[in-house]
Amino acid sequence: MTDLANKRCAPCTADTPRVAPEEVTRLLASLPGYKADLLVGSISKTYEFPDFYETMGFVNAVAYIANAEDHHPELAVSYSRCVVTYSTHDIGGLSENDFICAAKIEALLR
Numbered sequence: 130m131t132d133l134a135n136k137r138c139a140p141c142t143a144d145t146p147r148v149a150p151e152e153v154t155r156l157l158a159s160l161p162g163y164k165a166d167l168l169v170g171s172i173s174k175t176y177e178f179p180d181f182y183e184t185m186g187f188v189n190a191v192a193y194i195a196n197a198e199d200h201h202p203e204l205a206v207s208y209s210r211c212v213v214t215y216s217t218h219d220i221g222g223l224s225e226n227d228f229i230c231a232a233k234i235e236a237l238l239r
Contacts, residue, residue: 133159133232136225138198147222156228163231170222172231173214176238181208187238194233200226 133156139145148156153165153172163174178184188206191213195201205212213234215227 133229134236136229136232138200138226138229140199141217141219141224141226143219145217145220145224147217147220148225148228153223160228160231160235165223169216171214171216172223172227173212174231175210175212177210179209184209184211187211190237191234194230194237198226198230198233200230202230 147170150167153167157163157165157172160172160174163172165172176187178187184206188204188211191202191204191211200215200217203214203216205214213231215231216222217224217227
């Protein structure tokens with residue numbers, strides 16, 4: 130995961146290659162709790178927190194990462210949880226950027 134967390138997202142175009150299914154499995158091994166939906170072409174994880182304040186702190190940190198990397202997740206936020214879902218819409222599936230950003234979030238929580 131450290132290698133992914135140290136990378137920067139590259140701009141995506143319609144020509145950006147999707148991550149192959151076997152590579153998705155390999156990359157997910159370094160992202161505990163993330164699950165892939167290969168039919169949709171996304172990865173996601175549910176993060177749980179003791180209260181709303183900590184949940185919102187997490188959401189703001191994810192927003193900072195997303196802005197810095199110019200790669201934005203879908204967030205489903207409630208009182209004590211946030212579901213983070215990554216997919217690269219420009220290619221209709223998963224790019225390396227999705228895994229880079231997920232790794233940055235994991236590094237943030239260490």
